[in-house]
Amino acid sequence: MARGNYESASAREIRQKSRIARLNSLVQTQAYHDWSLSQQDKLPPDTMKTHPICVICLDTIEDAAQIRGLGCLHVFHQTCLDDWFTRMNEFCPLCHRPIVPPDPKTKGRKLARIRTHLPAGTMV
Numbered sequence: 001m002a003r004g005n006y007e008s009a010s011a012r013e014i015r016q017k018s019r020i021a022r023l024n025s026l027v028q029t030q031a032y033h034d035w036s037l038s039q040q041d042k043l044p045p046d047t048m049k050t051h052p053i054c055v056i057c058l059d060t061i062e063d064a065a066q067i068r069g070l071g072c073l074h075v076f077h078q079t080c081l082d083d084w085f086t087r088m089n090e091f092c093p094l095c096h097r098p099i100v101p102p103d104p105k106t107k108g109r110k111l112a113r114i115r116t117h118l119p120a121g122t123m124v
Contacts, residue, residue: 016086023085026100027070029078033063039073055093056080072097 007015051060054077061067066078074094076084085099092099 019086020082022100023082027068029066029068031063032061032065032067032075035067035069035075054080056084070099
């Protein structure tokens with residue numbers, strides 16, 4: 001069934017829960033203060049801001065805020081990134097790197113859909 005206005009509320013809820021479960025398994029939620037301490041050895045001195053901005057909600061990230069720090073070292077409020085990701089946004093809002101690695105099962109289905117819409121003889 002197509003997404004958007006044609007997707008039932010229950011199907012959308014199941015899809016969103018599945019995406020959040022995948023996000024939870026790959027990107028930890030933690031307090032900003034704890035995350036920033038764990039990143040100090042990975043970054044040059046003076047590159048960590050004391051209170052960065054979440055570019056999704058444009059609010060300051062406080063030390064006690066629950067965040068998700070991505071592999072690209074960008075950080076967002078947990079609720080903001082969860083909402084961003086469940087709306088089928090696959091990439092970091094700042095650098096456009098994947099939030100989570102592609103799911104091999106989904107990749108095969110997407111490729112099959114692309115191939116059905118290509119002219120005969122086109123290589124993918």
